[in-house]
Amino acid sequence: MRLLILATKPPSRLGELTWVLELATEVKRSGGEVALYLASDAVLAARRQCRTVKMLASAGCEVYVCRKDLEARGVKESSLLDGVRVLEDFYLQLVEDAVERCSHVVSV
Amino acid sequence: MKRLVVYLAAPPYTSQLAEIALDICEKALDKGYDVCLFLYMDGVHLPKRGQRPLCLPNAERRLSTLIARGLRVFSCARCAGARGYGSSGYVHGVEVSSIYKLPELLKSGAKLIALGE
Numbered sequence: 751m752r753l754l755i756l757a758t759k760p761p762s763r764l765g766e767l768t769w770v771l772e773l774a775t776e777v778k779r780s781g782g783e784v785a786l787y788l789a790s791d792a793v794l795a796a797r798r799q800c801r802t803v804k805m806l807a808s809a810g811c812e813v814y815v816c817r818k819d820l821e822a823r824g825v826k827e828s829s830l831l832d833g834v835r836v837l838e839d840f841y842l843q844l845v846e847d848a849v850e851r852c853s854h855v856v857s858v
Numbered sequence: 859m860k861r862l863v864v865y866l867a868a869p870p871y872t873s874q875l876a877e878i879a880l881d882i883c884e885k886a887l888d889k890g891y892d893v894c895l896f897l898y899m900d901g902v903h904l905p906k907r908g909q910r911p912l913c914l915p916n917a918e919r920r921l922s923t924l925i926a927r928g929l930r931v932f933s934c935a936r937c938a939g940a941r942g943y944g945s946s947g948y949v950h951g952v953e954v955s956s957i958y959k960l961p962e963l964l965k966s967g968a969k970l971i972a973l974g975e
Contacts, residue, residue, distance in 0.1 A: 756971060758874065758973070764946055791874075845862065845891075848862065848969050849860050850860075850969060854904050855969055857972045
């Protein structure tokens, strides 16, 4: 199983979504893969101080960030969590991943 | 052909969600997928004819370009009617249909990306 999570909300609202964290952790625990795509205000959650994404990344989830949205918000790549991948063609990879590889897609 | 359905329940020019939906549709068309955009709640404002944003990208124009490339667009009849839209107020190529169209589009393994609350 491969779960894709597309997040667009700011970190202040992602904190409310503990069920996503629980879902992703459960998928990882059962041997599945989780890919988290951060776009719009959710790119702010890729910074080192954000606990939710940090927990997902340390649980082995792949984390991808939209470069255009990151730059629009003045966030430097150097301030991001280790292992986060910043994508130039974010939506192309997202679409390919959702259609070709993922069994489930969740948006938050 | 593989199908991607994008569900949008947010209006243009308010948040980034409509733009994201169009970005996703564009890339999915680039990949050669069968792409459907289902508009619900305030998402039904997207195909309105005659949009003239002053300093934002024109969503109507972009949507029309994607429709010309093969994007299929469905607008919930109840949501559209409640906001004063019928097919005549929309850009060419938008089908006003029931919410039951959504599960129909999702048959045979299509993937769904939902945007908006």
